[in-house]
Amino acid sequence: MFVVARGIVCALLIVCSVPCRAAEPATLRVSVIPTSVLAPLYAGIKYGYFKEEGLNIDLAPTAGGAIGIPGLVGGSYDIAFSNNVSALSAVAQGIDVQLLAPFPEGAADETAVIARKGEGIKTGRDLAGKTVAVNTNRNVIWLYVREWIRKTGGDPAQVTFREVAFPQMIDALKQKQIDAAFQINVFVIAAGKDPALEIVSFPYREVQPKVQPSQFLATRKFIEGNKDKVARFLKALKRGNEWFDAHIGKDELFSLVAEFTKLPEAVVREMKFQPVAKKVDADELEKTRDLMKREGLLKADVDVKKMIYAE
Amino acid sequence: MSQRSEVYRTSLLGLLSPAIVLSVWESAGALGWINPILLPRPSQIVWSLVELVADGAVFPPLLYTIALFVVGYAIASILGIAIGVAMATSETLYGLLEPLVEILRPIPKSALVPVLFLFLGIGKTTMITVVVLAAVFPVLISTFQGVRGLDPVLLETARTFQVSRMRTIFSIILPASLPMILAGMRVALGLGLVLVILAEMLAGEDGIGFRILDLQRAFQIREMFAWIFVLVALGGGLMMLFDLIERTLVPWRGKT
Amino acid sequence: MSVVGTLEGASSKPSAAGSIRRRLGPRLYGVLLIAAILLFWEVSSRLGWIVSAYWPPVTKILWAAISQLGGGDILVSLAATLRRALTGYAIGSVLGIALGILLGKSKVLRIALLPLIEIVRPIPTPAVIPPLILFLGVDDALKIFAISLATFFPVFTNTFAGVATVDDTLIQTARTFRTSWARTLLRVVLPATLPAIAAGLRTATSLALVVAVVSEMVAGSSGIGYYLVEMQYALRPDLMYAAVMYLAITGYAVNRLFLVLEARLIPWMGKT
Known part of the structure; x- marks a missing residue:
């Protein structure tokens, strides 16, 4: 056909x-x-x-x-x-x-993992059994968040990755459909201002600062x-x-x-x-x-x- | 459709043209006339398909898509029939619901997918809602038209014999308007499939729609085509099932 | 097979201009229901019952919609979408009608093409967009092709079924009078099939719009489907909802227009 x-x-x-x-x-x-x-x-x-x-x-x-x-x-x-x-x-x-x-x-300073405030998510180890949102599976964001998890003491195999479009990540976080998200600049700024959310880390800085x-x-x-x-x-x-x-x-x-x-x-x-x-x-x-x-x-x-x- | 069955009566004739197309495609690929990265040969695609089925990788996404679709389609059909009958038999309900239906119906439902992800979140609920929204209106409207188009004498007779309202609906109205209801459900089937695939593509969790997009993004074109073949089989299977059900329920259809 | 019709045929008694209640008739409660939903939306957003950057108050959406009337991106995008939808619709319909009649009348063509058409038919259009991008790119060729494909099937299926039901005596009569083949087609087969074709065309109108939006969402750089996604990234949900509103109005208008044309051009519709 x-x-x-x-x-x-x-x-x-x-x-x-x-x-x-x-x-x-x-x-x-x-x-x-x-x-x-x-x-x-x-x-x-x-x-x-x-x-x-x-x-x-x-x-x-x-x-x-x-x-x-x-x-x-x-x-x-x-x-x-x-x-x-x-x-x-x-x-x-x-x-x-x-x-x-x-x-x-600028990627290293603009792209961040965000999470709900007060749930103690600080490193990759804290993400065991949790769900992390990435914009596209098996692509750049996914790759680097996995490496960040590994570098900070966690195991990506114990984390569930979900594909969520960037604009929907903040709402998905608040509705507890995901526990963390790897987010781009505009939305990192929005998350930084939101009293319910916090910025956990800038993974590129820790994985490959000159990426x-x-x-x-x-x-x-x-x-x-x-x-x-x-x-x-x-x-x-x-x-x-x-x-x-x-x-x-x-x-x-x-x-x-x-x-x-x-x-x-x-x-x-x-x-x-x-x-x-x-x-x-x-x-x-x-x-x-x-x-x-x-x-x-x-x-x-x-x-x-x-x-x-x-x- | 007697003309259709005529083509398929001798199954060999029915297979003739697909066989020609496949062999032209295959040989064009083998002769290097088409770029194998962009359009693999059918034999290669079939091989990928065999691998998918053999290691069982085909089943989770297939079942995922089927489950989303079936749940959404079932809800849409029940809602569509119920609301359609209600609006056709009660002036009050007609007045209450008609403006809302007229506002929602003309929206191309694909435009609602991103909007719904925002307000219902990214879960399966949203995807099912998308299918329901796409499929409910054709069912609703053809049910409404079917019921309104019934012979008034039929309903008068029921009233004369003091048949209860529920009974009138279930034993007179529904059977009599069944052909129209099924015609609506047929349109809904196609629309529902379109939307379930789109929702999977945009929701990015699982399902055949997600696989196709995911493999295209990874440039694994052969595997992508294998999934499209799976989808063809699924769509074709559902349509055949529908035909079968329709022929069983309304055997007099198609003989006019 | 008239399926995607209207909800009319209800006893909407023509009432003289009077109170709103009389003019709206039984629809009064329906209008009130919508007003209540919108009010709830407005209040839930203003009072912060639903906290989301994507839950603007209705009044803000309406304002955004009105401000677009003076020439904004929404109307431009809508025009691009409509142009594509219309082009694809025209191509798909013409092919659908032509092949429907030809296959209905010619056994050879039926054997040659029907199985192919039936194999391709059940593929949901969004699924063919990713592979087609590799061949057609992401521009109009892709979108118009996808729309034509989606439009083709309902038109073809209905036409084909319609041709099958044309009374054989009509054709026999034409043959007795030695009417030419083309004339028979035009004067006998086509008019008798028109109601079926019209039903297919009507189903196809909504599909054309759906697929136009889909293709723009998946592979767009213009059009209303792209605009919806773009506005999410630009943090402008009011404009996104406003775009959906315009799209709804368009869909409504297209459906109305279709019904009017149908009543004018095929007065014998629904009388068979």
Whole structure:
């Protein structure tokens, strides 16, 4: 049946892709998640850095979904924002993607395990027999919370992991459907203010402080066919990074982030912003790969150095 | 549907076209015309399926999905029939419930999934509620129409013979409107399945919907297709079961 | 097979304009019930009976909904969703009607295609979205394909069943008068099948909207399905509920429109 589907699909693709793809040669379709981490990209767009490189960035936001790489494969995106675990899994399964550029090194300070106050959850050991929420099973958050549990004296095998979307974690905690959650910045701030909740730990700090959880990536095929465009993209992104680094703590950055995340500016002002990492760090990626192997997420070995795009 | 049975009368003919499609797919894969990472060959998928069944890994998610669906569908059917009959036979209840039903009914139920997760939490209750909401309205409305469309003489006669209200409902109204009720339940079956899979995808706990999404995210495409095959079997099985029940309960249907 | 119809046909006596009670007739209590539910919602949120960032008071939702009227994201998203739903619906319906009639009339096609269609039919649409992303990407091609697929089956099934019930004497008569094949199809088969087709089309309208929203939630960057998820991340539940409200109104309007068209175009509907 998928052959039939494929036939129709191909027909549809031909109908659609010819006019929408070839029209503007200097357009890059980039898949993003509206998270504060992407501020350098948005800065580059807002201040015309991409335009000066002759690039038109067509943003395709998705909310927390892990469809960046599938979308690359399906040909919807030229470049996708995705995380290191997805990238490694893809490569291990024979999908040839390359990491182009990393993001602010803020993950360690922004992502936290939260729990109900007064229940004595302080370390991984306290989580035995409890339920912990992660946004996506067998992905980056899951991987690192398991390692954090191990490092702080617990055993992940004794913990139940449940997939809960980030926005639903706080309510699930309060309704006692889960006992702890590994949560991202906005909601960590919300939890910090909630009298019923507390911040337990920042697992990345304890597991791998320099971790680079997210990157821009593209397929090798695309990169090879568009070397020039990719180079210009990275050049403009670099200027975006510089702007970002220069504006940490300043009003321009807060209003930029509030604008593209659609968050209230008061919330954005409480976020922490860290400088941008200069390049994709192979050593850090190897640490992630080794963790994945230990958890059985990688069946084939992956040569990390070959995954990183070299200009 | 006599035309259907004609195709399947000689089972060989019915198998012909699926067999052709499968062999074209298989050979296209073997010849390297399609990317094996994105679309594995049927034989590879079947092999994954065999592994799933052999080590028993297929059963927990399958049972999970079936349980969620069956509970939700049963509640929806009972509620739909009960409310449909109540609204069709009592002016007061009609007045009380009609505006609420008219407000809730047109909402595409998929839009309610994230909302319900927020207010009912992330548990099975929410997923069952989603199935109930999706399935209840088609049943309710066709029951209502079925009962309203009954021959008034039938009800008059019951009244003349002073048959009690409950008895009228159970021995006259329900049997007479059964074909319409079943027609509604058929639509509800499809909608309920759509929503149970969606709810599993978004709730991320277990079930076939969750497996499919989870495997796609891990790029284990072959296993993902194996689960889709499982789902085809489940959906097909449920539809056949429904046909069978309908034919048993309303044997005169389809002979018009 | 008219299934997804209305709740009308109730003895709603036309009453002269008078008191609210008379105008609403028996529905008065129903309206009061809704008012009571909404009041409870409002109070539970204002007084903090339910403490959640995602439980805004009704008045706040209404306010958010009204403020969108001046041109907000919701209407833009809704338009994107409707455009996709409509395109997919049109493709799915045309294919459903065409194949329904062809398979109903031709034994060869029936043998060739019916088993394939019946194998694919029971797959719930959300399940095919993850694999389709790999082939179609995440844009309109994917969403429109998914919507067409969902729309196709009820339309096809009803058309196919409808064609089977067309009185053979009608066709025989046409043949006696040496009416051409195409003319017979257009003048005899199609009108006789229309009520069945219409029933399928009506079931398909709600499915088209459901699947449009689903595909945008799973793989979206625009449309109301995506908007719902986006607003959760942006901590704006008032806008999320407002979007659901607009969606409900749309669903209601589509259903009404359908009934009006049906009454106009197929006056013989329901008289068979």
